[in-house]
Amino acid sequence: MLGLTSAHKTWMHRLPVGPKLALLALFSVVLFWLDNLWPMLVALVLVAALVASGGAGFARQALRLLQPVWFFVALLAVWHLWLNDPLNGLRIALRLVVAVTAANLVTLTSRLSDMIDLIERLLGRKVALTLGLALRFVPVLGERAAMLSLAWRARSQKRAAWRLVPGLTVGAFDEADHMAEALRARGGLV
Incomplete structure (x- = not known):
């Protein structure tokens, strides 16, 4: 991230x-x-x-x-x-x-950490964590979309467009699942 x-x-x-x-x-x-x-x-x-x-x-x-x-x-x-x-x-x-x-x-x-600290002080830990994760995942999903697009172009001459959506969606859910596991392993959002 x-x-x-x-x-x-x-x-x-x-x-x-x-x-x-x-x-x-x-x-x-x-x-x-x-x-x-x-x-x-x-x-x-x-x-x-x-x-x-x-x-x-x-x-x-x-x-x-x-x-x-x-x-x-x-x-x-x-x-x-x-x-x-x-x-x-x-x-x-x-x-x-x-x-x-x-x-x-x-x-x-x-720095993102400074923004999250400020949001945590103003709105609480759960909101700050949620916002921080959302902000950090934007570039990750952008990179994933670029990699899927490159893989598509290597295999087909057609434009990928909507065909990337299922792979990107599954990848986003997979990332979210890994993040949820990591949060649970650290004690969750107490």
Whole structure:
């Protein structure tokens, strides 16, 4: 299981996770209250400057994490062009990119263990453990999907698409079963 903390150390890594998460929450609320494009563009420049302040390697890693978002931005653009409402589509897309980039910034500069400790203090051990396991399994399932896709391409010329779902599902249940056994062996979630 992997963490998402960046190996490119920045000044933001030294900040405690609690204030970073609180600022992210406040920033997100303000961002979604905004209706004018200019303040949203200022928010985009602010987040881009924070990402850039981490150096070139850090910025490249942050941009890579945005790759899945571009599909949704394109989908929003097409949908709002079809609705003949491109300005609203731009607003929504801008909010999405800024919010995800800000969240990625916090994730990249905070250790998962620190986040789990904070959640444990605020919400309790069971919730913290559940959230931590869910966050750690995302990259594991991504790697498993990539391996299944490679195996499929080695055996067939057809696109895998939905055909990977059963294998990925069984693998996820298998991982969950192993994790449950390990938790039971350590005394469970008392």
